[in-house]
Amino acid sequence: MEKLIIQGGNRLKGRVRVSSAKNAVLPIIAATMLGTTPSTLLEIPNLEDVGTICKVIESLGVKVTFKKEKDEIIFDASELTAIEAPEDLVRRMRASFLVMGPLLARKGEAKISLPGGCAIGARPIDLHLKAFEALGAKIEITEDYVHATTPNGLQGSQIYLDFPSVGATENVMMAACMAEGKTIIENVAEEPEIVDLATYLNSMGANIRGAGTNVIRIEGVKELKGAVHTVIPDRIEAGTYLIAAAMAGGDVYVENALSEHLKPVVAKLKEAGVTVEEDIDGIRVVSDGKLKAVDIKTLPYPGFPTDMQAQFMALTTIAHGTSTVTETVFENRFMHVAELRKMGAHIDIDNRKAIVEGVNGLHGAEVNATDLRAGAALVCGALSAEGETKVGRLHHIDRGYDDFVGKLQRLGANIVRIDE
Numbered sequence: 001m002e003k004l005i006i007q008g009g010n011r012l013k014g015r016v017r018v019s020s021a022k023n024a025v026l027p028i029i030a031a032t033m034l035g036t037t038p039s040t041l042l043e044i045p046n047l048e049d050v051g052t053i054c055k056v057i058e059s060l061g062v063k064v065t066f067k068k069e070k071d072e073i074i075f076d077a078s079e080l081t082a083i084e085a086p087e088d089l090v091r092r093m094r095a096s097f098l099v100m101g102p103l104l105a106r107k108g109e110a111k112i113s114l115p116g117g118c119a120i121g122a123r124p125i126d127l128h129l130k131a132f133e134a135l136g137a138k139i140e141i142t143e144d145y146v147h148a149t150t151p152n153g154l155q156g157s158q159i160y161l162d163f164p165s166v167g168a169t170e171n172v173m174m175a176a177c178m179a180e181g182k183t184i185i186e187n188v189a190e191e192p193e194i195v196d197l198a199t200y201l202n203s204m205g206a207n208i209r210g211a212g213t214n215v216i217r218i219e220g221v222k223e224l225k226g227a228v229h230t231v232i233p234d235r236i237e238a239g240t241y242l243i244a245a246a247m248a249g250g251d252v253y254v255e256n257a258l259s260e261h262l263k264p265v266v267a268k269l270k271e272a273g274v275t276v277e278e279d280i281d282g283i284r285v286v287s288d289g290k291l292k293a294v295d296i297k298t299l300p301y302p303g304f305p306t307d308m309q310a311q312f313m314a315l316t317t318i319a320h321g322t323s324t325v326t327e328t329v330f331e332n333r334f335m336h337v338a339e340l341r342k343m344g345a346h347i348d349i350d351n352r353k354a355i356v357e358g359v360n361g362l363h364g365a366e367v368n369a370t371d372l373r374a375g376a377a378l379v380c381g382a383l384s385a386e387g388e389t390k391v392g393r394l395h396h397i398d399r400g401y402d403d404f405v406g407k408l409q410r411l412g413a414n415i416v417r418i419d420e
């Protein structure tokens with residue numbers, strides 16, 4: 001079994017470049033299915049999840065060609081040959097469900113396994129399905145899969161999402177851009193990844209306005225063509241390096257980080273006593289590792305991102321005083337608490353609120369990544385801890401961090417990956 005072995009205590013110093021955003025690249029790869037001519041995506045990060053979504057769309061007939069540069073991929077969806085996504089891939093990664101919108105738009109039918117729950121919560125898909133129904137889809141749900149058909153094609157509609165779900169907004173946007181007539185979607189997610197998807201769809205010929213606000217208006221078009229697109233930088237990867245440097249202490253410039261996308265994270269780091277300087281090319285963080293307690297509460301964008309909650313909780317474990325961390329987006333996203341406790345953290349949980357009593361420092365321990373960001377949080381904790389930490393279940397981390405070990409090593413961290 002592979003593990004990360006981290007000797008804590010090294011200060012981090014230097015520059016680290018953020019890759020393109022996992023959560024933008026996945027829906028955009030699904031959206032390449034909408035084009036009748038090939039799309040080229042540039043600066044694609046090397047992530048397990050990218051491999052998974054590529055396999056899903058290949059199984060549906062898309063020809064995926066990796067250019068020599070490896071971070072450039074051509075997607076030819078001129079012929080979609082299937083409407084059913086392989087169950088194991090959908091179960092492995094929830095974002096696979098994002099092929100439903102494009103399949104309904106291009107083929108008028110889709111059969112996809114239920115993505116099911118995972119470590120961070122139940123994660124139902126009712127909002128996706130309700131919105132597809134509003135566009136005229138007929139939905140049949142069996143124990144294992146969802147079968148959607150469009151007997152009269154997709155028709156533009158007025159849709160209100162009960163919660164600004166990122167995935168539902170993306171799925172419905174992709175379906176609606178080829179529906180007949182106008183669609184108005186209210187209470188949509190406003191995340192930067194939604195804006196990036198809309199930018200790509202518009203460059204394919206779609207007519208989408210309002211992405212980045214809470215109402216999206218779409219005028220349906222008959223056909224979309226492929227386009228060339230560079231995906232936005234990963235704000236969560238950027239935030240993870242900011243936290244790592246804040247906790248371990250040091251002076252790190254996170255290149256390619258867009259401060260516009262990281263406002264709550266930067267604000268909370270400053271409140272914790274960290275020096276943060278923002279410019280157009282990135283964000284610099286300078287820290288002596290002495291941190292003050294802060295309270296955070298996760299919310300849909302532009303609120304504090306749930307995908308930074310675990311890493312920020314790691315930071316509060318060594319901040320002076322009592323911090324609270326409230327998770328409002330997912331109902332079960334505190335799996336990292338038990339692992340952080342093994343490293344000496346003092347954390348109590350009261351329903352969706354974690355109360356963290358800062359300790360003078362964490363110590364090394366044997367821990368496991370329970371999900372992607374939990375894994376990142378443990379690595380952040382380990383870099384600041386006294387002694388050796390072993391982190392297992394690395395497949396979670398591999399889903400979303402491109403060259404995590406290499407990037408941290410170049411900042412001076414003592415971290416290696418071994419096969420035990």
Ligand SMILES: CC(=O)N[C@H]1[C@@H](OP(=O)(O)OP(=O)(O)OC[C@H]2O[C@@H](n3ccc(=O)[nH]c3=O)[C@H](O)[C@@H]2O)O[C@H](CO)[C@@H](O)[C@@H]1O
Nearest residue numbers: 023095123124125126127128165166167168306307329330
């Ligand atoms: C690949 C990707 O982009 N993943 C991100 C996306 O996930 P994802 O798109 O799955 O997250 P959503 O915004 O849909 O989920 C937010 C909340 O809404 C609930 N919900 C969602 C859909 C639905 O039909 N019914 C329902 O009840 C979920 O259970 C959850 O409690 O946004 C999350 C919230 O920012 C992030 O943590 C994930 O990293």
Ligand SMILES: C=C(OP(=O)(O)O)C(=O)O
Nearest residue numbers: 023094095307372373400
């Ligand atoms: C929860 C996450 O991803 P996913 O929605 O793909 O599980 C994440 O990126 O932190």
